[in-house]
Amino acid sequence: MVKTMNEEWKPNSELIVWAKEHLSQIGIDGLWSPDGSGVQYRKVTDDTFALMFTYNHPSAIDHHQRFSLLMEAAGYNVIEGDDVQVVTPPLDASAAQEEEYRRKQEIASGWQCECGYPLANNILEDREDKFVGTEEVLLSTGDTAEIEVWSCEITCVSCDKKIDMNPDDFHLLAGDDIFMQWKCEDELFVALNRGQMKDLADAGVEDGVVLGSEVKGHKVPPWLWGCYTMPFSLEEIKKSEEE
């Protein structure tokens, strides 16, 4: 890899404190990929990060030099394996977004509970959606609007700890199919995609429900508002699993 020395830039003490805290929370084999940087590292031992991936682009090379200085200042070694993936960045914006999403999913697959158990190995179907409260947010127009804050709670299979996740993080971890379903009393509402809706319509099935903001007096998570869903009885799902 081409290296141009960037000797002027030095991390300040605030950044070093942040890096120490942030990098220490990443488990071994966990990935660090700052948004939009075009580089990705893997924590290979307690005190070493290895460059895994970089865009073949001057700004990515510059980022790598700065991150290396920062990691070293925070007490980590930075190594470059022989198998570093050097990739030409996609020119098309939606392809670049897809790439970024795929890389984030890879990071999510490395998240761990405090006990070290991988979050991805828990029973993600059993998550509970919890309404936390409302929050005023500033819109780009200068007006404010109230939004609902929710969390997705999963239970660690290994240590029984309840883990509250930001819904976007849970979505990354669990994928669309699991994220787009919701338990309410004795029913499971499963959101359908267009292909599924078409197949059911062709088959004459009309039991679907469009979710509003409430069902049977329970608040519906906002990511399911307006979705066409199929309700399933939890008892029957359980029975069919036991068979």
Ligand SMILES: [Zn+2]
């Ligand atoms: Zn745990």
